[in-house]
Amino acid sequence: AQTVTQSQPEMSVQEAETVTLSCTYDTSESNYYLFWYKQPPSRQMILVIRQEAYKQQNATENRFSVNFQKAAKSFSLKISDSQLGDTAMYFCALRRNQGGKLIFGQGTELSVKP
Amino acid sequence: GAGVSQTPSNKVTEKGKYVELRCDPISGHTALYWYRQSLGQGPEFLIYFQGTGAADDSGLPNDRFFAVRPEGSVSTLKIQRTERGDSAVYLCASSPRGESRNTEAFFGQGTRLTVV
Numbered sequence: 001a002q003t004v005t006q007s008q009p010e011m012s013v014q015e016a017e018t019v020t021l022s023c024t025y026d027t028s029e030s031n032y033y034l035f036w037y038k039q040p041p042s043r044q045m046i047l048v049i050r051q052e053a054y055k056q057q058n059a060t061e062n063r064f065s066v067n068f069q070k071a072a073k074s075f076s077l078k079i080s081d082s083q084l085g086d087t088a089m090y091f092c093a094l095r096r097n098q099g100g101k102l103i104f105g106q107g108t109e110l111s112v113k114p
Numbered sequence: 115g116a117g118v119s120q121t122p123s124n125k126v127t128e129k130g131k132y133v134e135l136r137c138d139p140i141s142g143h144t145a146l147y148w149y150r151q152s153l154g155q156g157p158e159f160l161i162y163f164q165g166t167g168a169a170d171d172s173g174l175p176n177d178r179f180f181a182v183r184p185e186g187s188v189s190t191l192k193i194q195r196t197e198r199g200d201s202a203v204y205l206c207a208s209s210p211r212g213e214s215r216n217t218e219a220f221f222g223q224g225t226r227l228t229v230v
Contacts (some may be wrong), residue, residue: 004156043203045157045221091156101147101170102219104156 001028006105011072014113020067021077021108023092031097034068034075039089039107048090051075053097072100082112116140118222120206126228135191135225139208146189147219148181149205156186162224163189196229203227 004025013019025034036048051059051068058066063083067076073086079086119138127133139146144165149157159173161224163183175179178196183189193200207219 006156043205043224045205047218050218055124083167093156101159101162101173102149102157104149105153107156107180 001027002094002096003102004092004103004105005087006092006108008108009106010109010111012111012113013079015082015084017082018080019082019110021079021090021092021110023077023105023106025073025075025092025094026102027073027094027096029096033088033095033097034066035093035095036064036066036075036077037091037093037104038086039091040087045091047079079110083088084112084114086110087112118206118208118220119198120204120222120225123223124226124228126224126230129196129198129229131196133193133227135193135204135227137189137191137206137222138206139187139189140220141187143208143210143220144186145209145211145217146183147207147209148189148191148208149203151203154201156177160191162206193227196227198229201227201229207225212215 032053034051037045038048049061049064063080065078087105091107093102097100121136146163148160151157161181162170165186178194180192203224205224207221209217209219
């Protein structure tokens with residue numbers, strides 16, 4: 001079975017500072033994808049960043065980067081220079097390599113304070 | 115369309131009633147997914163269509179839930195004899211190909227179902 005765990009229900013950060021959201025997962029597959037999604041109050045899930053498990057290099061997308069530790073099954077998201085618009089729920093998700101369903105964590109509610 | 119469209123945006127129904135939730139995927143996307151998101155939780159997988167057929171329906175909680183995609187485009191999630199525990203946001207997502215390494219899923223804004 002595949003599982004995703006986010007142990008931080010809520011986080012807050014000051015505008016312009018850096019915050020790290022944690023995620024651990026479990027899977028028996030050797031190849032898979034990991035994702036971070038943002039869900040603002042509009043409810044629409046927006047892809048923030050993704051990581052292919054067979055790639056050792058950590059993915060980056062502008063202010064967003066990940067720390068992928070395959071042996072530890074850890075996949076944290078770092079947001080640099082936090083902006084008020086980053087306030088949202090953030091979900092970590094796992095998908096097997098060949099596509100199909102996403103397995104989501106419970107989410108972390110991030111508040112960016114001015 | 116430009117994005118995944120779900121209708122209605124909100125639906126309130128009485129316990130025991132039948133409801134249908136509609137999803138219009140991005141044009142040309144062959145894969146379509148339904149998820150259920152209860153309050154304060156992450157989305158949970160319900161069913162996945164590849165074209166017209168259900169490739170994986172392992173997430174449907176019981177036989178009150180059923181989904182169709184007769185022409186490989188629009189999908190309808192049907193819930194019979196609704197219960198208060200069915201109250202949740204129902205999310206739909208589509209992707210160009212389901213079983214592919216580089217597939218990205220695009221989500222709609224969901225339908226918030228409230229059973230009173």
